[in-house]
Amino acid sequence: MSTLISHTPIWQALQTHQRTLTAVHLRDLFAQDPQRFVKYSLSACGLFLDFSKNHLTGETFNLLLDLARKVALESRIEQLFQGDNVNNTEQRAALHTALRNHSQYPILVDNKDVMPAVNAVLAKMRQFSETVNQGKWLGYTGKRIDTLVNIGIGGSDLGPLMVVRALKAFHIQPLRAYFVSNADSTQLAEILADCNPETTLFIVASKTFSTQETLLNAHSARRWLIEKLGTPMAVARHFVAVSTNTQLVQDFGIDTANMFEFWGWVGGRYSLWSAIGLSIAVMIGMDNFEQLLAGAHAMDRHFASAPLAENMPVILGLLGVWYSSFWSANTHVILPYDVALEHFPAYLQQLVMESLGKQVTKQGINVDYATCPISWGTLGNNGQHAFYQLLHQGTQLVPADFLVAIESQHSLGEHQFAVLSNALAQAHVLMQGRTVAETRETLQVTGLQAEALEAAIPHRVFKGNQPSNTLVYQKLTPQVLGALIALYEHKTFVQSVCWGINAFDQWGVELGKQMASTFLTELKNTKPSQGYNSSTDGLLNYIKTRLV
C-alpha cells in the first residue's frame, strides 16, 4: 500500500467510532448485552479466549474486520505461509511456519522446497537428543552428560529459556540446563562454578555466529573447559553449535558434524522451532519437542483457514491495533497465572517490540499513528502485590492479557483455587471497578463518621473500565505451549499488516552495536576521549580512569 492506512475511510470511521465509545463504561456494555461472553469468546487448539471485557461492540468488531479486509489480511497471511518475501528490507521470507509444518506440504524458497532440509535437521536433532538422553553422548573423559549450557542472546536465548523453564515438568532426568546470555562475566562465572567440566555440554546458539556477547561467552567457556580438562581435544565432545553460518562455526573450532543448521528465512525471535530449540529438544526429549511443533502447527492451520471473525490471532491482533492506535494505550501487560510461564513476558518483549517497534511502513513512509505498545508483565499473582495498584487506580489505560492454567504442573490441594480465584477477581475488578455509591455502601458498615467516610471514598473508588483478554487452557503441555506461542507470533503479524510495517527486520538494534564497538576501542585507549559530546566524553573518561 503506498498511502498510509490512517488516510483511508475505514481508519477514520474507527476514529469516529472510538469517540462514541469513550463515554461508555465496560460494565454498561455487559449490562446492555447478556450475550457478550457467548458472542466474544472462542476456542482454538486447546486455548479458550474470552475477549468480551474489551472496549468493543458489534460495530467495533465489524469495523475492525473491515480494517483487516482493507489491508488484505487474508492474502497477506497466504503470502507469509507460502514463503513470499514478506521481509522486504532483508529480501527474504519469514518461514517459521515451515519449521513446524507437520502437514509436510511443500514450501518453496527460490523455487526449492525447504521441507527436506527442515526434516533433515529435525532428524539430526532427534538423533543427538536421544544420544544425550540415553547417556550415550560421552564427555571427553567418558562420562555421561548431565548439564547443558546454552550460550546465546536475544532470540537464541529467550525462546529456548522460556520453553525449557515452562516445560520443567517434562524434563528428562538427570539433565539440567543453564542459559548464559549476558556479557557480564558474573553470569557465566557463577554458572561454571556449578558445572562439572567432564559432564557439561555447551550449545553455542547464534544465527549469525557473530554476536559479541555470545562469542565472548563461548570463548571463555571453551578456555575454561580446556583448562579444566587439559586439552583442546576435549572441545569436540563438549561443544555443539547452532547457526546459519558454517564458516564462522568452523573458525570458532567446532566441527561441522556437531553443527545444527538453520536458514536466513528464520528470524531470530521466531527461531525456537528451529535447531535453536536444541536445548529444548534435549531437555524434554524429541517426542515432546515434536508436540510443541504440533501445537504451533495446529495454530498455523487455524490462522490460515479460520474466517477472520473466528480467528484467534486475528482477533487479538485487531484488538492490539485498536488500543495502540485508537485508544492511545502505550503499554500492554501480560499476566500469566501459571508459574510455568514465568519467562513468557520477557520472551514476548522481544517478539512484540523487535517486530513492531517501527516508525516507518514497509515502503519507508513515516507513520502518523502509534504502533507497538510497550510489552511488559510478570506472573499475575506476584504482580498483584507489586504493580496492580497502577492498573486499578492509576491514570493509564492498560490492556491486559490474563493467561490462566486450570491445572498447575504440580497439584498441591488448595493452591489452584487461590490462583484461579485471583485471576478471575482481577480481570473482573479491572473491568467492573467500584463506583462512589458502591464504595460508600461498603464503608458505611465500618461505622466511620460521616466526614471521615466521605474523605475516605475517593481513595477507595475503582474506576474500572480496564480492558482485558482471558486465555484459559487446561494445563500447559508442550502442545498447548506451542499453540500459545504461535498465537502471539501471528497476533504480532496481524498488527504489522494493519500498520503496514515489516515485522521481521530489526534495524533499530544496529546503531548501538556499532557504537559499542567504537567505544570498546575508546575504553582501551588510555588517551582522554573527546569529540562525542560532553556527557559521553565525560562518562568515557570517568570510567577509563577507574578501570581496573
Ligand SMILES: O=P(O)(O)OC[C@H]1O[C@H](O)[C@H](O)[C@@H](O)[C@@H]1O
Ligand atoms: O542469534 P544471533 O545472530 O546471535 O542474534 C541474537 C540476537 O541479536 C540481535 O541483536 C537481534 O536484535 C536479535 O533479533 C537476535 O535474536
